[in-house]
Amino acid sequence: xxxxxxxxxxxxxxSACSHNKDKxxxxxxxxPGATSGGCAFEGAQIALFPYADAVHLVHSPATCxxxxxxxxxxxxxxxxDDNTQLGYCTDVSTNDVIFGGDKKLEESIxxxxxxxxxxxxxxxxxxxxxxxxxxxxxVANRMQEKYNIPIVVVHSPGFVGSKNLGSRLGGEAVLHxxxxxxxxxxxxxxxxxxxxEYNVTGDMWxxxxxxxxxxxxxxxxxxxxGRIEDIQTAHTAKLNxxxxxxxxxxxxxxxxxxxxxxHISVSFYGKRDTTNAIRSIVNAFGDEELSKKAEExxxxxxxxxxxxxxPYRKVLAGKKAILNTGGxxxxxxxxxxxxxxxxxxxxxIRKSTLEDIEIAKKYVPxxxxxxxxxxxxxxxxxxxxxxxxxxxxxxxxxxxxVAFVDVNQEKKISYGAYGGLENLAIDVCAAVxxxxxxxxGEAAPWEEEA
Amino acid sequence: MKESIKPNKPLQINPIKLSQPMGAxxxxxxxxxxxxxxxxxxxxxxxxxxxxxRHFSDPIAVQTTAVxxxxxxIDGGDYSISEAxxxxxxKVKPDIVGLFTTGMTETKGDDIKGATFLLKDVxxxxxxxxxxxxxxxxxxxxxxxxxxxxxLVLETTNIDTQKATLIPNVNLTPIEVEKIKEQINLFGYETxxxxxxxxxxxxxxxxxxxxxxxxxxxxxxxxxxxxxxxVITIGNSVEKAGKKLKEKNTNMxxxxxxxxxxxxxxxKFYKELMQVKKLKTPHKTIVRWRKRLxxxxxxxxxxxxxxxxxVAVEPDQVLSITTTIKEAGANIKAVVTTNNSVSxxxxxxxxxxxxxxxxxxxxxxxADVLISSFHGERLTTKYKKALQVRGxxxxxxxxxxxxxxxxYEGSCYMLFELANIINHHKYGQH
Numbered sequence: 001x002x003x004x005x006x007x008x009x010x011x012x013x014x015s016a017c018s019h020n021k022d023k024x025x026x027x028x029x030x031x032p033g034a035t036s037g038g039c040a041f042e043g044a045q046i047a048l049f050p051y052a053d054a055v056h057l058v059h060s061p062a063t064c065x066x067x068x069x070x071x072x073x074x075x076x077x078x079x080x081d082d083n084t085q086l087g088y089c090t091d092v093s094t095n096d097v098i099f100g101g102d103k104k105l106e107e108s109i110x111x112x113x114x115x116x117x118x119x120x121x122x123x124x125x126x127x128x129x130x131x132x133x134x135x136x137x138x139v140a141n142r143m144q145e146k147y148n149i150p151i152v153v154v155h156s157p158g159f160v161g162s163k164n165l166g167s168r169l170g171g172e173a174v175l176h177x178x179x180x181x182x183x184x185x186x187x188x189x190x191x192x193x194x195x196x197e198y199n200v201t202g203d204m205w206x207x208x209x210x211x212x213x214x215x216x217x218x219x220x221x222x223x224x225x226g227r228i229e230d231i232q233t234a235h236t237a238k239l240n241x242x243x244x245x246x247x248x249x250x251x252x253x254x255x256x257x258x259x260x261x262x263h264i265s266v267s268f269y270g271k272r273d274t275t276n277a278i279r280s281i282v283n284a285f286g287d288e289e290l291s292k293k294a295e296e297x298x299x300x301x302x303x304x305x306x307x308x309x310x311p312y313r314k315v316l317a318g319k320k321a322i323l324n325t326g327g328x329x330x331x332x333x334x335x336x337x338x339x340x341x342x343x344x345x346x347x348x349i350r351k352s353t354l355e356d357i358e359i360a361k362k363y364v365p366x367x368x369x370x371x372x373x374x375x376x377x378x379x380x381x382x383x384x385x386x387x388x389x390x391x392x393x394x395x396x397x398x399x400x401x402v403a404f405v406d407v408n409q410e411k412k413i414s415y416g417a418y419g420g421l422e423n424l425a426i427d428v429c430a431a432v433x434x435x436x437x438x439x440x441g442e443a444a445p446w447e448e449e450a
Numbered sequence: 451m452k453e454s455i456k457p458n459k460p461l462q463i464n465p466i467k468l469s470q471p472m473g474a475x476x477x478x479x480x481x482x483x484x485x486x487x488x489x490x491x492x493x494x495x496x497x498x499x500x501x502x503x504r505h506f507s508d509p510i511a512v513q514t515t516a517v518x519x520x521x522x523x524i525d526g527g528d529y530s531i532s533e534a535x536x537x538x539x540x541k542v543k544p545d546i547v548g549l550f551t552t553g554m555t556e557t558k559g560d561d562i563k564g565a566t567f568l569l570k571d572v573x574x575x576x577x578x579x580x581x582x583x584x585x586x587x588x589x590x591x592x593x594x595x596x597x598x599x600x601x602l603v604l605e606t607t608n609i610d611t612q613k614a615t616l617i618p619n620v621n622l623t624p625i626e627v628e629k630i631k632e633q634i635n636l637f638g639y640e641t642x643x644x645x646x647x648x649x650x651x652x653x654x655x656x657x658x659x660x661x662x663x664x665x666x667x668x669x670x671x672x673x674x675x676x677x678x679x680x681v682i683t684i685g686n687s688v689e690k691a692g693k694k695l696k697e698k699n700t701n702m703x704x705x706x707x708x709x710x711x712x713x714x715x716x717x718k719f720y721k722e723l724m725q726v727k728k729l730k731t732p733h734k735t736i737v738r739w740r741k742r743l744x745x746x747x748x749x750x751x752x753x754x755x756x757x758x759x760x761v762a763v764e765p766d767q768v769l770s771i772t773t774t775i776k777e778a779g780a781n782i783k784a785v786v787t788t789n790n791s792v793s794x795x796x797x798x799x800x801x802x803x804x805x806x807x808x809x810x811x812x813x814x815x816x817a818d819v820l821i822s823s824f825h826g827e828r829l830t831t832k833y834k835k836a837l838q839v840r841g842x843x844x845x846x847x848x849x850x851x852x853x854x855x856x857x858y859e860g861s862c863y864m865l866f867e868l869a870n871i872i873n874h875h876k877y878g879q880h
Binding site: 008029030031032033034035036037038039040041042057060061062063064065066067068069070071085086087088089090091092093094096097104107108111112127128131132157158159160161162391392394395398410440 | 459658
C-alpha cells in the first residue's frame with residue numbers, strides 16, 4: 001500500500017475540527033515559497049518517538065533523520081535504551097532509489113530485532129521511499145510474524161502535508177495496529193489515556209503524580225513516557241484526555257466510536273488551567289469520593305505553590321507583558337503569566353486555530369493579528385515590561401529596552417502544571433532582572449544616538 | 451583513494467552523516483541577500499533550518515518549494531518552483547535565489563535547469579542537484595560552489611594582482627573563514643571568500659532579522675571573481691571548485707591545501723603564498739604566531755602524548771583535527787566518518803571507518819577522548835570518557851561561530867582546549 005489517499009482526505013476534513021464546519025476545503029496545503037512549518041514525517045516523529053521502548057526506524061535518505069535525531073528534551077522512565085533519543089535510518093542510497101529499498105528495509109528490521117530487543121518497531125515512510133514504491137506493509141507483516149513483536153508502518157511521507165497531519169497519521173497507525181491488541185489483567189475504574197502529551201521537558205511528570213494521588217490511573221499515553229504494552233490496552237480506559245494538542249482529535253473520535261471512550265480536552269499550563277484540567281478529568285467520572293479527594297489535593301497543591309511563588313510575585317507585581325507565540329500557547333502561557341501576577345496586555349493569534357482564538361479572547365484584551373507590526377507600538381502605549389516571543393522579536397525588545405523571554409526556543413525545563421509555573425516565574429524574573437537587554441541596545445561610541 | 455572500512459550493517463544507527471541539501475543550504479547562506487530555496491517537501495527545509503538555527507544560535511534564511519502529493523506526481527518542477535519564486539518576490543527582493551534539490555525531487559527527476567531558465571527574467575538564480583541519497587554535507591557544499599562558479603563567474607584573461615579568492619570547505623567556521631582571509635590579506639591581497647559565512651553566520655547583531663541571508667559575498671563580487679590572481683582551496687571536498695574557477699581564467703594560480711591546521715600544514719600554506727608573492731619573510735604577526743604554536747605544541751605534548759583519541763566528523767575536518775593533535779603526540783585510535791574521501795588517505799590512523807555512532811561506541815571503551823558533534827555526549831557520559839565537541843551539530847555549547855582551529859593561531863587554541871579537557875578528565879575532581 002502506498003499512502004492512503006482516502007485516509008488523508010478524511011484526516012484533513014476532520015469533522016471534529018471547528019474550521020471545517022464553515023469551510024468547503026479542509027486544512028490548507030502548504031504554499032511554495034511561503035511555508036515555514038515542518039512536514040508530515042516530523043509530525044509523526046513528534047507523536048510517536050516518545051515511545052522509548054520501541055525502535056523508530058526511518059526509511060529515508062540522509063536528511064529526514066540525520067537532521068532531526070536527539071533534538072527534543074523528551075524524558076522517559078524506561079530503563080532500557082532510550083530509543084526516543086536515538087536515530088535509526090535506512091540511509092537510502094542511489095542504488096535503493098533505482099532497485100528499490102525493500103531488501104534494505106527488511107535487513108534493517110532484522111538487524112534491529114536481533115540486536116536491540118525492542119518492544120516494537122515503528123517504520124516511517126518518507127518522501128523518497130513513498131515515491132520509489134517500496135512495499136513497506138508487506139515487509140513489516142513478514143517481519144512481525146518472524147520476530148513476534150509489533151512492526152508498525154507509519155505512512156508519513158513529508159509531501160502529504162504538515163506536521164499536524166503527520167501527528168494524525170501517527171495516531172491512525174497506533175489505532176489500527178496497537179490499540180486493543182492486548183487485554184490487561186484488571187480494568188481500573190478511573191483509568192485514562194493521555195493523548196497528545198509528548199512529555200517534552202517532562203511536562204507530564206508535573207501532573208501525573210497529582211492525578212495518581214487523587215486515585216486516577218494513567219492507563220496509557222500517546223506518547224509521553226509511553227510504553228507499547230500500555231497503549232495496546234488503551235481501549236480499556238474510561239476517558240481520553242487530550243492535552244493541548246489538537247492534532248489527535250480524529251483518533252479520540254474514532255476511539256469513542258469503536259470503544260465508547262468519551263474524551264475531554266485540557267491544558268496544564270498555569271495554576272487555574274491545571275486546576276480546571278484536574279476537575280474536568282474528575283468530573284467526567286462523576287464519583288463523589290473521587291471529587292472530594294481531588295479538591296483536597298488541589299487545595300494542598302495550590303497552597304504549596306502560592307507559598308513558593310511569594311518571592312517571585314514581589315518582583316513581578318505590576319509588570320506588564322506582551323505574548324507573541326502561536327497555537328494554544330497564545331492563551332495557555334497567557335493564563336500562566338496571569339497566575340504569577342503579570343498583566344498580559346496582548347497576545348498573538350497569527351497561527352492560532354478558531355478554537356484557540358475563542359479561548360484567547362477570554363484571557364487577553366488585545367489579540368494581535370500581525371504582531372510584527374503591532375507589538376512595538378503596544379509596548380510604548382501600555383508601558384510594557386516584558387516581551388515573550390520567538391527569536392525574531394528579540395530586535396524589538398532590544399530597541400524598546402524591555403525584558404525578553406524566548407518562548408519558542410527548545411526549553412530544557414518544564415513550564416507545566418503547578419511545579420512548572422514556578423519555573424516560569426523563575427525564568428521571567430531572571431529576564432526582568434537581566435541588564436542584557438538594556439546593555440546590548442546602547443549605541444556604539446562612533447554612532448549617533450538614534 | 452585508500453580503502454576505508456565499509457559499513458558493516460544495512461542501516462545507520464545514530465548517524466554522523468548529514469545530507470547534501472544541508473551542505474547546499476550552508477553555501478547559499480554565505481552569499482549576500484540570497485534566498486536559499488530547497489526544492490522538496492516542506493520538512494527538508496524546516497528540519498535544516500531548525501538544525502542550523504540551533505547550531506549557530508542565529509536565524510537561518512531558507513524557503514521551500516513545498517512539493518505536495520499532487521505536485522509530487524504531475525509537476526516537473528516548474529510549477530512549484532515558479533510559484534515559490536512568485537511568493538518569495540512578493541515579500542522580499544533577493545539578489546539571488548539558490549535553488550537546490552532533495553532526494554524526493556531528484557527521484558521525480560525535475561528539470562531545475564529548465565525551470566531556472568524560464569524564470570531568468572523574473573529572478574536571478576543559481577541551481578544545483580543535491581539529492582540526499584548520495585554524497586553528504588561536504589559534497590553538497592562543494593557542488594553548490596561549483597554550480598555558482600559555472601553559472602555566475604564571468605570568463606576573463608585579466609589578472610588583478612591584489613585580489614585573491616578563498617574557497618573554504620563546509621567544516622570551516624565563520625571565524626576561521628575570516629581569519630584565513632585576513633592571513634591571505636597579509637600578503638597584499640584583498641581576499642574574497644566563496645561562500646563567505648564569516649559575514650552572515652558569525653553571530654553578529656543586525657538591525658533586524660531579515661528574511662534573506664544576512665551577509666556574505668555579493669553577486670557582483672562573485673561574477674567578477676575571474677580576475678583573482680590566486681584561488682586558494684582548503685579541504686579536498688572543494689579542490690574541484692577551485693579548478694572550475696581557474697577554468698574561467700587560465701592565468702589564475704590555484705593553490706590547494708587539504709588542510710591548514712597544525713604547524714607543518716600551516717607552514718606549507720604560508721610557504722606557497724610567499725612563493726607567489728616572492729617574499730623571503732611574511733608579516734611579523736605570522737612569525738610570532740608560529741613561535742606561539744611551537745610553544746603550544748610543547749606545552750600540550752605532556753597531556754596529549756599517548757592519549758587515545760577517536761575522531762568522528764566529516765572527512766576534511768577529520769584530516770585537520772588528526773593532523774593537529776598528532777603533532778603533539780596524540781594517538782588516533784579510530785576515525786569514524788561520513789563518506790569516503792581522499793582526505794582519509796593521509797589521516798594518521800589505520801582504523802578508518804565510514805560509519806555511525808554505533809561504530810564509535812564499539813571503539814570507545816579503549817579510548818580516552820572522543821572528538822565529535824554533541825551527539826557524542828550520550829556515549830562519553832555512558833563510558834566516562836572525555837569529549838571535545840566539533841562538527842555539526844553542536845546544540846549544547848554557544849559560540850560555535852567563533853571556534854578557530856586553523857593556521858598557527860587556531861591550532862594553538864585547539865591544542866590548549868584539548869589538553870585541558872584531557873587533564874581535567876584524567877586528573878580533575880569528578
